[in-house]
Amino acid sequence: VGATGWATLGTTATTRPSSGLPTGEPLALPPELVSRQGRLDVALTAAPGASLAGRLAASWGYNGSSPGPTLRVRPGDVLAVRLRNGLDQPTNLHTHGLRVSPEGDSDNPFIHIAPGETFDYRIAIPDSHPAGTFWYHPHAHGHVADQLSAGLAGALLVDDASEPAVTADRVLLITDTTLTSAGPVAADTASRMAGRQGELLLLNGQHQPVIPATTGDLQRWRLINATTSRTLTLHLDAHQLARIALDGNTLPTATIGDTVRLAPGNRTDVLVRPDRPGTVALTAGTEPRRAMGMMGGAATGGETEVLATLATSGPAQAPSALPTFPAGPAPDTGATSRARRLTFTMGMGSGTGPGETGASGQGMTFGFDGRAYDPARTDQAAALGAIEEWTVTNPTPMAHPFHLHAWPFEVLADSAGTPTTGTLQDVVLVPARGWARLRIPFTTVPGRSVYHCHILDHEDLGMMATIAVS
Ligand code: C2O
Numbered sequence: 148v149g150a151t152g153w154a155t156l157g158t159t160a161t162t163r164p165s166s167g168l169p170t171g172e173p174l175a176l177p178p179e180l181v182s183r184q185g186r187l188d189v190a191l192t193a194a195p196g197a198s199l200a201g202r203l204a205a206s207w208g209y210n211g212s213s214p215g216p217t218l219r220v221r222p223g224d225v226l227a228v229r230l231r232n233g234l235d236q237p238t239n240l241h242t243h244g245l246r247v248s249p250e251g252d253s254d255n256p257f258i259h260i261a262p263g264e265t266f267d268y269r270i271a272i273p274d275s276h277p278a279g280t281f282w283y284h285p286h287a288h289g290h291v292a293d294q295l296s297a298g299l300a301g302a303l304l305v306d307d308a309s310e311p312a313v314t315a316d317r318v319l320l321i322t323d324t325t326l327t328s329a330g331p332v333a334a335d336t337a338s339r340m341a342g343r344q345g346e347l348l349l350l351n352g353q354h355q356p357v358i359p360a361t362t363g364d365l366q367r368w369r370l371i372n373a374t375t376s377r378t379l380t381l382h383l384d385a386h387q388l389a390r391i392a393l394d395g396n397t398l399p400t401a402t403i404g405d406t407v408r409l410a411p412g413n414r415t416d417v418l419v420r421p422d423r424p425g426t427v428a429l430t431a432g433t434e435p436r437r438a439m440g441m442m443g444g445a446a447t448g449g450e451t452e453v454l455a456t457l458a459t460s461g462p463a464q465a466p467s468a469l470p471t472f473p474a475g476p477a478p479d480t481g482a483t484s485r486a487r488r489l490t491f492t493m494g495m496g497s498g499t500g501p502g503e504t505g506a507s508g509q510g511m512t513f514g515f516d517g518r519a520y521d522p523a524r525t526d527q528a529a530a531l532g533a534i535e536e537w538t539v540t541n542p543t544p545m546a547h548p549f550h551l552h553a554w555p556f557e558v559l560a561d562s563a564g565t566p567t568t569g570t571l572q573d574v575v576l577v578p579a580r581g582w583a584r585l586r587i588p589f590t591t592v593p594g595r596s597v598y599h600c601h602i603l604d605h606e607d608l609g610m611m612a613t614i615a616v617s
């Protein structure tokens with residue numbers, strides 16, 4: 148299928164956007180903005196009309212780019228972002244995974260920037276912050292899924308001088324979208340309830356680009372799942388993926404394999420060193436999701452698509468050992484002072500128990516513990532310095548990715564028997580009709596913020612709650 152040009156899209160209702168998007172172009176990296184002398188001053192405008200891989204003028208982006216520019220900072224830096232809202236709806240900025248204050252003009256999810264307005268963020272990165280892969284995206288409640296699926300997301304990297312050099316250090320940010328030449332297509336109610344899935348799966352805004360390599364190259368791929376609701380299983384044919392980090396934290400030992408799994412919001416860094424020439428596929432499988440039984444129980448997902456191809460040239464080489472990256476701080480082992488239990492709610496009517504199927508004709512409640520999000524209410528209060536153990540239970544028939552701002556956690560166990568990683572993370576997929584047990588050190592920063600489902604339609608529908616740490 149050749150590139151037919153975006154001008155023809157939308158002229159017939161049945162044209163899938165993917166039929167017109169060029170494939171096989173060389174991978175493009177988003178523009179990079181790097182801190183100097185302890186500061187990174189950035190002006191970002193969120194607006195429609197971003198080019199997508201230079202081709203499509205209908206998606207939304209930051210400074211005309213989707214993904215937005217990659218921001219590179221170091222521990223101890225100040226990240227100053229002047230965000231201008233060029234959309235016709237509220238927006239704001241969340242620095243997903245950064246262990247920074249969630250208050251004031253920092254990573255504060257309660258700020259809403261009105262259309263046409265500007266807000267100055269000042270985010271102080273602690274000296275002790277781990278180096279790794281983080282990302283930024285809008286967080287204005289009610290608009291998050293629309294804005295992400297339209298293209299608003301970017302990488303945020305914390306660099307550390309002690310990391311070994313690699314031949315190529317690549318951000319691979321994965322989004323999905325449904326677009327016509329007129330712009331992003333809004334999701335219908337049923338797909339919002341299940342979590343929308345865009346028709347196009349994109350890597351750095353490109354459809355099935357080619358990642359070039361030479362045999363013996365050591366490439367670091369910073370994989371970011373910025374889709375609104377897909378849990379992705381990424382698989383590379385013929386070469387090994389050495390997984391060195393999860394959610395911006397270096398793993399105590401790299402795990403070698405050919406597959407990595409990422410829930411929405413998760414990141415993983417892998418090292419790839421191709422030792423023989425050839426062209427192989429990097430594929431992305433989307434885990435099936437099931438909506439509530441009374442919605443017909445339709446499953447979506449389950450397909451595997453080519454995300455990119457890796458094209459390697461050069462003579463075959465003997466495999467060589469991979470370098471070791473400095474391990475991140477080990478999770479705190481102090482005693483836990485408090486246990487809590489939270490429950491995902493996806494039920495009919497208001498005030499019914501989690502997962503109950505009440506009388507039809509009422510709205511469905513998405514929330515925690517039977518209540519939808521209310522920014523004015525504080526749902527949990529924790530003491531600064533405490534280490535808590537949380538059991539997040541999920542009585543619903545679909546898995547939900549649980550995300551807590553500001554305070555990353557260690558996953559102690561889940562009902563699916565997922566192996567533990569020995570490091571902190573900030574999103575965990577809680578299995579359908581299952582649970583996950585987390586150990587959360589509230590030992591870093593005080594403040595009030597949120598936890599939520601990272602299926603962003605669920606978050607917009609109310610599956611979010613507040614926590615104050617003081
Ligand atoms: Cu990436 Cu509150 O989310």
Ligand code: CU
Nearest residue numbers: 547600602605
């Ligand atoms: Cu959810």
